[in-house]
Amino acid sequence: MPPSRSDLLQGTLDVLVLKTLSNGPMHGWGISQRIQQVSEDVLAVNQGSLYPALHRLEEKGWIAAEWGNSDNNRRARFYSLTRSGRRQLAEETESWERFAAAVARVLAT
Amino acid sequence: MLRRLAGSLRALFGSKAREIELDEEIQFHLARETEKNVGRGMSAEEARREALVRFGGVAQTKEATRAAGRAVLLETVLQDARYGWRTLRQSPGYAAAAVLTLALGIGANTAIFSVVHGVLLQSLPYGGGDRLVRVRVDASGAGIQDGRFAAPEIEDIRALSHTVEGIVEYHSMFFVLLGGTEPERVQTGVVSANYFDTLGVTPVVGRTFLPGEDKKGAEAVLVLSYSYWMRAFGGDPAVVGRVFTMNDRPHTVVGVLPPIPGYPEDNDLYMPVSACPFRSNPMMENNRHVGMMQVFGRLKPGTSFEAARSDLASVAARMEHDHPSDYPASARLTLSPVSLREELTRQARPTFLLLFGTVGLVLLLACANVANLSLARLVRRDREMALRSALGAGKGRLTRQLLTESLLVSFSGGLLGVGIAMAGRGLLVHFARRFTPRAPEIAIDVPVLVFSLAVSLAVGIVLGLLPALSPKRALSASLQDGRDAAGSTPTRLRARNVLIAAQVAISFVLLVGAGLMLRTLWKLSHVDTGFRSERVLTARLSLNFTRYAGREERLDFQDRLLERLAHEPGVRSIALAGTFPLNEGGPANGQYDVEGRRASSPDQKPRADFQRVSSDYFTTIGVPVIRGRALATTDRFEAPVVAVINDHMARHVWPGEDALGKRIEIETDPGKMTSVEIVGVVGDVRQYSIADAPVDQVFLSIRQFPGLGTCLIRTDGDPKRLERALRAAVHAIGPEQPVDRIRTLDEVRAGALDTPRLTATLLLLFASLALTITATGIAGVIGFSVGQRRQEFGIRMALGALPGTVRAMVLRQGMRQVLVGLALGVAAALVLTRLWASLLYEVSPTDPPTFLAVALMLLGVAAVACFIPARRATAVDPMVALRG
Numbered sequence: 007m008p009p010s011r012s013d014l015l016q017g018t019l020d021v022l023v024l025k026t027l028s029n030g031p032m033h034g035w036g037i038s039q040r041i042q043q044v045s046e047d048v049l050a051v052n053q054g055s056l057y058p059a060l061h062r063l064e065e066k067g068w069i070a071a072e073w074g075n076s077d078n079n080r081r082a083r084f085y086s087l088t089r090s091g092r093r094q095l096a097e098e099t100e101s102w103e104r105f106a107a108a109v110a111r112v113l114a115t
Numbered sequence: 116m117l118r119r120l121a122g123s124l125r126a127l128f129g130s131k132a133r134e135i136e137l138d139e140e141i142q143f144h145l146a147r148e149t150e151k152n153v154g155r156g157m158s159a160e161e162a163r164r165e166a167l168v169r170f171g172g173v174a175q176t177k178e179a180t181r182a183a184g185r186a187v188l189l190e191t192v193l194q195d196a197r198y199g200w201r202t203l204r205q206s207p208g209y210a211a212a213a214v215l216t217l218a219l220g221i222g223a224n225t226a227i228f229s230v231v232h233g234v235l236l237q238s239l240p241y242g243g244g245d246r247l248v249r250v251r252v253d254a255s256g257a258g259i260q261d262g263r264f265a266a267p268e269i270e271d272i273r274a275l276s277h278t279v280e281g282i283v284e285y286h287s288m289f290f291v292l293l294g295g296t297e298p299e300r301v302q303t304g305v306v307s308a309n310y311f312d313t314l315g316v317t318p319v320v321g322r323t324f325l326p327g328e329d330k331k332g333a334e335a336v337l338v339l340s341y342s343y344w345m346r347a348f349g350g351d352p353a354v355v356g357r358v359f360t361m362n363d364r365p366h367t368v369v370g371v372l373p374p375i376p377g378y379p380e381d382n383d384l385y386m387p388v389s390a391c392p393f394r395s396n397p398m399m400e401n402n403r404h405v406g407m408m409q410v411f412g413r414l415k416p417g418t419s420f421e422a423a424r425s426d427l428a429s430v431a432a433r434m435e436h437d438h439p440s441d442y443p444a445s446a447r448l449t450l451s452p453v454s455l456r457e458e459l460t461r462q463a464r465p466t467f468l469l470l471f472g473t474v475g476l477v478l479l480l481a482c483a484n485v486a487n488l489s490l491a492r493l494v495r496r497d498r499e500m501a502l503r504s505a506l507g508a509g510k511g512r513l514t515r516q517l518l519t520e521s522l523l524v525s526f527s528g529g530l531l532g533v534g535i536a537m538a539g540r541g542l543l544v545h546f547a548r549r550f551t552p553r554a555p556e557i558a559i560d561v562p563v564l565v566f567s568l569a570v571s572l573a574v575g576i577v578l579g580l581l582p583a584l585s586p587k588r589a590l591s592a593s594l595q596d597g598r599d600a601a602g603s604t605p606t607r608l609r610a611r612n613v614l615i616a617a618q619v620a621i622s623f624v625l626l627v628g629a630g631l632m633l634r635t636l637w638k639l640s641h642v643d644t645g646f647r648s649e650r651v652l653t654a655r656l657s658l659n660f661t662r663y664a665g666r667e668e669r670l671d672f673q674d675r676l677l678e679r680l681a682h683e684p685g686v687r688s689i690a691l692a693g694t695f696p697l698n699e700g701g702p703a704n705g706q707y708d709v710e711g712r713r714a715s716s717p718d719q720k721p722r723a724d725f726q727r728v729s730s731d732y733f734t735t736i737g738v739p740v741i742r743g744r745a746l747a748t749t750d751r752f753e754a755p756v757v758a759v760i761n762d763h764m765a766r767h768v769w770p771g772e773d774a775l776g777k778r779i780e781i782e783t784d785p786g787k788m789t790s791v792e793i794v795g796v797v798g799d800v801r802q803y804s805i806a807d808a809p810v811d812q813v814f815l816s817i818r819q820f821p822g823l824g825t826c827l828i829r830t831d832g833d834p835k836r837l838e839r840a841l842r843a844a845v846h847a848i849g850p851e852q853p854v855d856r857i858r859t860l861d862e863v864r865a866g867a868l869d870t871p872r873l874t875a876t877l878l879l880l881f882a883s884l885a886l887t888i889t890a891t892g893i894a895g896v897i898g899f900s901v902g903q904r905r906q907e908f909g910i911r912m913a914l915g916a917l918p919g920t921v922r923a924m925v926l927r928q929g930m931r932q933v934l935v936g937l938a939l940g941v942a943a944a945l946v947l948t949r950l951w952a953s954l955l956y957e958v959s960p961t962d963p964p965t966f967l968a969v970a971l972m973l974l975g976v977a978a979v980a981c982f983i984p985a986r987r988a989t990a991v992d993p994m995v996a997l998r999g
């Protein structure tokens with residue numbers, strides 16, 4: 007079954023979150039800022055749709071959440087990558103690169 | 116693990132705490148976004164609005180977040196289940212053994228729990244429920260235990276008691292019902308009009324009795340029991356309104372009862388007291404000495420059982436005060452309440468609880484066995500687990516995987532077990548019927564299913580978490596090992612040895628229990644009953660009371676019947692008797708006086724069991740005449756009244772003397788004492804139960820005291836062949852006389868042992884199950900460790916160890932656990948078997964031969980179970996083992 011558009015989008019967002027967290031724990035708002043910043047606003051997602059993704063990843067055991075204090079000393083929920091999350095990221099990155107390379111080869115011909 | 120489980124559950128059920136957390140998280144996000152916007156120079160209000168726009172709907176986000184959690188949980192559960200299913204399919208042997216073992220364990224528990232629940236736990240199927248009581252009367256000074264009430268006494272209780280309301284009376288009689296296909300003898304409950312109102316029984320068709328229908332002159336009406344309605348009328352509602360003849364009077368059926376326990380007796384139908392020719396007799400109404408009724412009532416709301424007890428005691432005191440000549444102080448009249456619930460289940464309780472304990476042990480055993488199997492399997496799966504954890508599966512996820520697998524196994528076992536229990540329900544009801552009238556209530560219903568579900572769940576969780584408790588091998592060690600079965604950790608080995616010892620111990624207890632019951636059964640079936648039961652046909656005859664009211668008519672009937680049957684081919688001798696040994700019914704206790712030593716007061720009189728028998732009774736059932744003569748046909752009205760007594764009474768009443776020629780006085784009619792000469796002494800028989808020692812018995816001639824009860828025929832060949840001739844003879848004399856309960860005396864004797872036989876059979880069944888499970892468990896564990904040590908054995912044999920030595924070594928190691936288990940089992944059995952002392956007959960709960968025999972058998976089975984894999988150990992070619 008080919009992945010539907012939403013699956014693709016969802017998968018993409020998941021990878022972005024995992025990638026973002028690979029630099030260290032971060033709270034939800036931070037993740038949204040980071041994705042926006044790194045992708046130079048191209049991938050500006052609806053900020054709210056980040057939370058279902060975070061929840062899903064947490065349930066899958068790829069990320070873990072913990073309450074902590076943010077830089078301005080407010081209580082925030084920090085997310086961090088778990089071991090299986092790290093493995094998942096590696097897998098996703100690899101398959102993404104394979105996919106991108108394949109597309110690049112097709113386009114280069 | 117638990118935290119994750121809790122998290123999942125929270126996600127599933129949307130707990131409040133998680134909701135608040137999510138809310139806080141989103142508020143934090145919005146606050147930061149607003150701050151950022153303010154930093155860019157927006158006004159506070161604008162910044163907030165912009166933040167909300169960028170966020171895109173707080174409520175929708177929350178819902179989507181919740182949904183995401185649920186979806187993931189469901190996905191992983193399904194994934195685990197699919198994976199679990201696949202792994203189980205890969206080892207069908209393990210799966211089948213585990214599922215089957217648990218199915219037997221859970222099935223046995225479901226079945227017995229359905230009995231315990233249906234009979235002991237659930238409340239009575241009467242609207243009156245647990246407040247219903249029976250009023251019990253005792254007069255210990257007069258030798259009356261749990262006696263019956265006379266009509267005026269019931270009026271006294273109704274008038275005097277403050278704590279018991281809805282006082283109703285009951286007694287049961289046999290009448291002949293005419294108007295159906297053929298004359299039928301029906302057991303009839305004779306009750307107050309409000310009897311069913313007090314019990315709280317609503318009819319399924321028609322109505323029960325109306326107030327006033329138990330008054331003199333009321334039309335005779337009948338209410339059918341559910342089972343009789345089904346049996347005789349196929350459940351046809353049109354039976355209401357039909358008119359039948361009973362006691363030469365028309366009776367109209369007005370209703371049908373729901374299925375209720377056949378208590379106090381399993382009546383076919385019920386009539387109000389006014390319709391019973393005996394109960395409505397004026398002599399009965401006013402006589403305090405003719406008691407045949409039982410009394411029931413309901414505790415008033417807010418009244419305690421103890422209050423009722425003291426209230427009834429004062430009722431008794433008042434009766435003694437008002438009627439001193441009827442209730443002398445020396446008789447010690449007492450009235451007390453008996454809870455109906457207690458009454459209906461008392462007899463069943465010890466046996467059922469024993470069985471419940473037994474199946475509980477069987478389940479433990481089954482679990483130990485499956486645990487052993489899974490531990491062995493886990494050793495083989497070490498590498499798989501290590502690999503999966505190296506690939507990033509968390510410890511929690513792996514545990515959940517194992518838990519899912521074991522739940523799959525336990526629920527499959529549970530499902531199969533419920534099937535087994537359903538298949539066995541009929542047998543169980545049949546079994547329970549011997550102990551309690553509540554047996555038909557036994558059902559595999561919702562509470563029972565919940566119980567099985569809970570048991571399956573508990574078993575699954577315990578078995579699934581067991582591996583989590585056992586230490587994991589270091590990751591690298593597991594992966595480095597080239598071989599699959601890389602060897603057990605010492606802890607696991609120890610755990611498995613403990614499980615084996617526990618299994619042996621439990622089996623020992625169960626086997627001893629079964630053994631003690633078997634010994635009891637053996638003792639009971641070898642009791643000398645004092646009569647010869649072979650080739651005797653028995654039947655119940657009931658004369659229609661109204662048609663054969665006078666003794667002349669009855670005597671005429673008896674004589675004609677004896678004469679007709681005596682000439683049938685194959686009849687060796689024939690007898691009529693009120694009852695015969697081991698037939699249903701209790702002792703016919705009566706008082707008498709020994710001439711020359713008259714008792715000083717009525718309650719000091721000696722008592723004996725009085726029987727009416729015809730002249731050939733003793734010959735027919737093979738009871739020897741020890742001295743004097745048996746009763747003769749010449750012992751009839753005109754002749755002096757004579758009696759034959761049993762040996763027990765002769766020795767007991769006239770110790771060291773000859774009882775022959777002695778005289779006793781008995782009350783033959785109200786107020787009329789008759790002197791009776793003792794003309795013979797016969798051998799003792801077990802009259803009412805095989806287990807009870809003989810009591811004093813007096814046999815009177817049925818020609819001097821006519822009244823039919825049963826007919827006995829000793830035959831030359833198969834007694835059943837005379838059944839037709841017997842029916843024909845009875846119907847030729849009295850076409851309306853029912854003949855039923857036709858059985859051979861052998862069947863009656865065997866039937867008397869049905870209860871202990873069934874109990875022993877069930878216990879034996881469970882014990883054999885236990886033994887089989889244990890034997891396979893031992894063989895499995897030893898076999899597995901032998902498989903693990905193939906190389907070691909190879910080396911030993913290569914170095915010169917003889918096969919016998921290796922076998923002995925394996926055997927020794929296996930039997931060590933067995934011996935430990937046996938020791939534990941003996942200790943446990945010494946304590947536990949005391950619990951079933953009440954079920955044993957002439958066998959001590961610590962009967963040494965039973966203990967010894969069971970120990971030897973268990974050792975033998977265990978040795979075989981060890982030996983089979985031990986032989987495999989030496990079947991190894993050293994070279995092959997070393998290269999492997």
